[in-house]
Amino acid sequence: MKSCLAISICLIALAPSGLWGQSALEDDRQMIEGLLDRQLFELAERYAAQRIVADSNSPAAQAEMAAELVRAYTLHALNAPSSERDRYWSSAAAVLPQFTKQFPDQPALVLVEVQDALTQLARVRLLRQEGEVLADSDKSQQAQYQALETLRRFEKLQEHVDDLLRQSHSSGKTAGLSSDQLLALSRRVTLNTIQALEEQGLAYPPDSLDRTNSMALAVQKVEPLTQLRPETGVLWPSLLLEIRALRWLGRLDQAEAKAARVMQLAPPPPVALAAKAEIVRTKLARGETNQALQLINQGRELEGQTSAELDFACFETYLALWKQAEEAKKPDEIQKWQNRSAAVVKELDQLYGPYWARRAEQQLTGNATSGGTQNVDLLRRTAEGYARKKQWDEALKTYDLGAKAAHESLDRSAEYELRLGAAAVAIQAGDLPAGVQRLRETALAFPAADDASLRHLTAAYYQSLIARKSNPPDLQPYIALLKENLQHWPEGEPGNQAAMWLGQIEFTRGKWREATEAYLEVPPTSRHFALAVDGVRQASLKWFQDAVNRDQLVQQDVQKVIDYFEQIVLRGQSANQEWTPTMRAAAETAAQLWLNYGRNGYDNARAILEVAQRSNPDASEGWHNRLESLQVIALAGLGKLNEAKARLQKAQDSSPFSLFEVLQALQQMAVSASPQVRGQIAELELTVIGMLRPNLAQLDEATRDVIATEEAEALANSGKLEAAIEAYQQIAQQKPTDADTQIGLARMLSRGTTQALQEKALTAWREVSRKSKSESPTWYEAKLEIARCHLKLGNPEEAKQIVRYLQTLYPDMGGPEMKSRFVQLMQQGSRP
8 A cells, every 4th residue: 555645735846747858857756755755854855955956957957856855844844743843844944045045046946936835835724723623712813814924925926927927928038947837837826826815714713704705715716727637737636625615615515516526537546535535524514424434434545545635534534423422422332433533543643644643633632531431542642632732631631541541451551651641741731749749650650661760760850840949948859769769770871860969969968978878879881980980089088077077987988988999990900991080080089098097098008009100101290299199198107207208309309380289289188188197298288388488489479379378278287276377367468358368367267276266266257257248158157157156255145146047047058068067066066
């Protein structure tokens, strides 16, 4: 059975086959028609675009190929999902101006102009159909306006083509087309103009005078075309248009008689089948459903061909019989016609493409949920129709009915898809909680489905959007969903993404251990692995630093994370893999952890550092400087101070810029170091600064400022707090308007233990608070430190008052991490 792309009747080719008698051009036409018939739109578009610029083509052939390109884009748009149509409409509209620019003074340009107008007519027809079926008054009004514009455009084209025809007779000017070709084109444009008139009438309500006048005028104007010979190429579509117009006018006997006459004339199979479809529709219009069914049952094929128009009339017949059975309250008949309607919709999709299936689905809306429908496919299509109309409640109801029907018929796959469809509708309707619940429940009910984990993860994503709407954000349901995903689907990329999201959210909450454990779930095979390794590095360093401060460090936890990083290095080496940035980061972090928190850490750190340095001679200088700094710390920790200083002395001959990089590496390590190691790092920093001092003049002012600040920090970390404060005060005096410097001084003063220093710290933090933007991180930190100063000065009530003030006016208190710091401070203040 050959399926014809019947929609091409309304976008029929402008030049009849053999018009120029060129075999190559005929081959091009057949190739494009075959691709369009199989709905291979992109291939047809590409082929037509290539043939436009073919050197062997005449100007007329180039113009026809441009027209075919417009037609291909138009058919692509009609069959595309509504969200993608604009792309192809725009592509179709762009062909004419691009062709005109590329081929100026093109003598056959009128062919492209006519096809471009046909695209406009196709858009009007689609808009009118959707407005009519979906009861969308806005679309109907747009269709009325655009139909009038299209009609005027064809009327102007008619004048233009007729003028070219007169010129060809009087002066021999051909405009790239012969007189016969222009005559054929003139008739074609006349037909197109009447088709636009038909669409204008159909855009108005059925009983309106506007529709009646348009249809009556269409019958009058098309009559001369119906007297032409078949070889003109306009006879058959003109006869079909006349029949339709008579039917729209309610002159059913005339319409049926003319359709029967057309069939007696032995027209091409598509025309005969379309005429039969019109007879079926006249029967339906009279309420003669049984007679319509008899016609359908006589067969849908002719010479091995089928027709979208006849098959659609078949669908309309089954739909009418379904409604009739409902009125008679005959359940068996209802089920019978429901099933047949659904089967025809599926065939329309398979044979003729989404355009025809969508038209049928739109007709189904409002019918499939009545009469106790159990046809799963019918319910799905109807639910999709409601969703396109944005009738969310009806769409949800129908999806649920379909899921129930699928469940009862043991169609697990259909039930899963229908439940997911309902979840998508809930989300589109703006009911995110309901959408999340539906996605979660569906995924858990079908855990073995290929994309169940992804659907569940999607629920978590929407839950995160819900969390952001509350103040403070309610993160627990989101976190619970991520953990549930990992529990049920521990393998696969959706689970890896869940682990990443869980790690990120726990990190922002200051839950360092939970963040580390989440990142550890991501396997080396995941595309997220490199980011996960960095996540483990950042989170674990904060976890262990916090654990030391709380005196809660557990060696097994440290060893687990160290093993993780070392395994990354060992796996790469055992596979003879070149060192990657991830492997280098793993080696560096493992050494840091050994130095700061591991047992026998100094020896183990030296071992992995030596392997890493030896294996990466071409790594960046910054990385080598950081590892060299770690080596120095390891030697110092082992009591090999002379050897440590000797390694530093090797760097003394380096440029001051290289020494500065070493200093920065040490400073970065100090941030996440344990108190003991931090003191050792401070001594080394002071040594490096001493080595830098003779060459400070070679560095710019900004770098010298950084060195001065790091020297003050190193003095404090090495136990020389008074010297550190004095150094910071000198910096602050030189930069009185620099906010970072004033904050650094305030932090330094807060480390003091005497009442005098705490009072100075209190004054400094009040000044920082005054100059900071409300609710900024610095502003919250200042409030926290002011409360801390009050506690140290023996003013607990003052501290509590500050915290209560923030809790009342700013309940999120700067986010989870900052809020936990306030809570921890108050807990410390309440201890006896």
